[in-house]
Amino acid sequence: xxxxxxxxxxxxxxxxxxxxxxxxxxxxxxxxxxxxxxxxxxxxxxxxxxxxxxxxxxxxxxxxxxxxxxxxxxxxxxxxxxxxxxxxxxxxxxxxxxxxxxxxxxxxxxxxxxxxxxxxxxxxxxxxxxxxxxxxxxxxxxxxxxxxxxxxxxxxxxxxxxxxxxxxxxxxxxxxxxxxxxxxxxxxxxxxxxxxxxxxxxxxxxxxxxxxxxxxxxxxxxxxxxxxxxxxxxxxxxxxxxxxxxxxxxxxxxxxxxxxxxxxxxxxxxxxxxxxxxxxxxxxxxxxxxxxxxxxxxxxxxxxxxxxxxxxxxxxxxxxxxxxxxxxxxxxxxxxxx
Numbered sequence: 001x002x003x004x005x006x007x008x009x010x011x012x013x014x015x016x017x018x019x020x021x022x023x024x025x026x027x028x029x030x031x032x033x034x035x036x037x038x039x040x041x042x043x044x045x046x047x048x049x050x051x052x053x054x055x056x057x058x059x060x061x062x063x064x065x066x067x068x069x070x071x072x073x074x075x076x077x078x079x080x081x082x083x084x085x086x087x088x089x090x091x092x093x094x095x096x097x098x099x100x101x102x103x104x105x106x107x108x109x110x111x112x113x114x115x116x117x118x119x120x121x122x123x124x125x126x127x128x129x130x131x132x133x134x135x136x137x138x139x140x141x142x143x144x145x146x147x148x149x150x151x152x153x154x155x156x157x158x159x160x161x162x163x164x165x166x167x168x169x170x171x172x173x174x175x176x177x178x179x180x181x182x183x184x185x186x187x188x189x190x191x192x193x194x195x196x197x198x199x200x201x202x203x204x205x206x207x208x209x210x211x212x213x214x215x216x217x218x219x220x221x222x223x224x225x226x227x228x229x230x231x232x233x234x235x236x237x238x239x240x241x242x243x244x245x246x247x248x249x250x251x252x253x254x255x256x257x258x259x260x261x262x263x264x265x266x267x268x269x270x271x272x273x274x275x276x277x278x279x280x281x282x283x284x285x286x287x288x289x290x291x292x293x294x295x296x297x298x299x300x301x302x303x304x305x306x307x308x309x310x311x312x313x314x315x316x317x318x319x320x321x322x323x324x325x326x327x328x329x330x331x332x333x334x335x336x337x338x
Contacts, residue, residue, distance in 0.1 A: 096123070213326065256295040257295045
């Protein structure tokens with residue numbers, strides 16, 4: 001893992017994600033225009049709910065990675081714009097569905113769509129976004145890319161079900177957690193980068209490199225997010241601190257703490273896990289257990305290992321500014337925790 005000093009150094013340099021935003025702006029301008037076009041519907045509630053979420057903020061990292069992956073190979077054919085918009089629609093569909101399943105109240109720093117329009121509208125508009133994503137993919141005529149995206153959609157759904165099944169399951173293992181975040185998060189990162197490479201005509205080795213990069217970056221991203229849920233600030237997280245605990249999610253910090261805890265410490269965790277009314281004082285007690293067993297630090301160690309694998313995945317590719325920037329994006333992902 002990057003050391004605290006290294007992470008601090010990264011954090012004080014120009015943000016790599018911001019530089020990725022600048023580098024991919026022309027492509028992302030086309031992606032954003034396509035997103036707005038495909039949000040149209042004669043049913044007024046559909047674009048209203050979708051725009052509420054999509055325009056709420058966020059850097060749109062996943063579609064940016066699709067554009068970046070296509071530019072890395074220097075031969076984008078135009079389909080990367082459609083692929084990127086499809087990836088963003090899929091991502092936002094999962095957010096709408098997640099908030100219903102998790103009964104979340106906040107998303108991207110404001111009330112979740114379900115709190116404004118209700119669960120039914122959130123689920124159905126999420127379905128609309130998924131339908132549009134697949135329609136756009138079909139329109140490109142790229143069956144191979146459609147296969148990548150449709151497989152990702154299936155795996156993501158499986159991950160949601162697995163996470164639901166493991167909610168407040170005190171026997172959940174590290175392997176269970178790994179399977180959940182691979183399906184829920186890493187799979188879409190992996191698909192986003194692979195279809196970007198495909199749009200630029202990358203060969204099998206190039207596709208594999210970007211697929212591996214995206215997967216490992218996704219792992220690192222989620223691990224850091226799971227740490228930030230316990231020690232971040234609501235304003236930067238875009239959701240309430242400690243939501244994972246209140247929702248009973250068996251994230252790696254919880255699993256590691258339960259493995260190491262004595263009976264009294266274990267009771268502290270179990271008494272708050274899955275309790276929606278758990279107060280900040282309850283969260284503080286759980287964090288004290290985490291601190292004693294360094295479970296957040298150990299989770300970041302795991303994130304660092306995936307970050308290293310993401311950088312290694314890029315090594316076979318020819319040197320370029322975009323390759324260097326994608327490596328720095330990995331470091332910036334880890335630096336969010338410091």
